[in-house]
Amino acid sequence: MKKNFATILFISALIISVTACKDKAKEATTTEAETPATTETTIDHEAYLVNTAESTIEWKGFKPTGSHHGTITLERGSFNVANGKIVGGSFIIDMTSIVVSDIPADDKDNAKLQGHLSSADFFDVEKYPNASFTITGLKEVDGKLMLSGNLSLKETKNNITFPVTVSNIDGALTLTSDAFTIDRSKWNVKYGSKSFFDNLGDKFINDDIELKIMVKAAKS
Template sequence: MKKIALLGFSLLLFISCKKEEKTAPTSVESGISGVFVVDSTSTLSWIGSKQTGKHSGTIKIKNGQFTVENGKINDGKFTIDMNTISVGDLEGEDKSDLEAHLKGMKPDVVDHFFNVAKHPEAMFVVTGFMTEDGSDMLEGDLTIKGKTNKIKFPVSLSEMDGMVTMTSPEFKIDRTLWGVNYGSKSIFNDLGDKFINDDIVLQINIKAKK
């Protein structure tokens, strides 16, 4: 009897933990309206992973603006400065080496990842805004390395003291859709366990003023 009770308690605890892992719904404050210009402190956070670990960092959003009407994001355009790719979990030579690798600053790795000499900017253009499963979703065309694909992710928008903040929970994109193929086992079949996951985790943190 004690074993049955213990099993039941364990199952209840497991279910409770699974429920807590669910991402909270995002929302846009209904009173926000106007045209907002992106502040220079705005960033895009990233996480790249492989079998043996992961790295993370940020990329600066160079400029942009978006229009909100009664809490609905109607349009927007954001320029991402790929020259500002930064690795946040390393220091010294390891940090600078990986940053150079990602940017394509070394002669032998120019097109392994983002080839910033040829493609110094990425672009996101808003094409839609909708509510799905209790979350406000922003849809748009993301252009990286000259290739454009549509993406969609949850956003929250809030306003305080004249500053609007647009954030998102973490969301994923498949880098190979933009020709970022280095170390992808879906592209190369001879990598063994030396592959890098196709998914890149992104998260936006945008500050803007009227």
């Protein structure tokens, strides 16, 4: 009986593990920072200003006992567009706008988590109120549009590449990413990371942070 019960537990754990791996977003290709995309003076390009009220970054963090999710907003940004296509751009991310969505806003644990994420343990928003993303390239790879850019977070800058879809209709541009992850340890966000600390047991927090970006902009 005990053997059968152990077998059932093992199979259940295996199913959960396979499902989790299947559902996990792919990590963005991460390399050293690159030279930003530039728009040559010979190209007739237009500026599209980001509508910060209609743009958002969704985030999700993971630990052995579950996950948390929420949003971050953009402070400002713009795209450079030539012949209807994005050829450059940059965005300022308001790190003070971190919101926790999976815990009721009036629950004290919401403020506790939001405060911890904002603290020096994680993103230290008092010292680093902004992060930034600067486009370095946009090209089609195997039928998928891939956006590359330098992500500056705290005092570290890396280039990341992830899949996006772009629509540009009558001067209204929308860029939406697939869900992807970044490895926070590559930006020296160390709290609870097994990349920096040993003997954490099951108290660790996963290095991967899942992101999904939606940016709306209009011709200026």
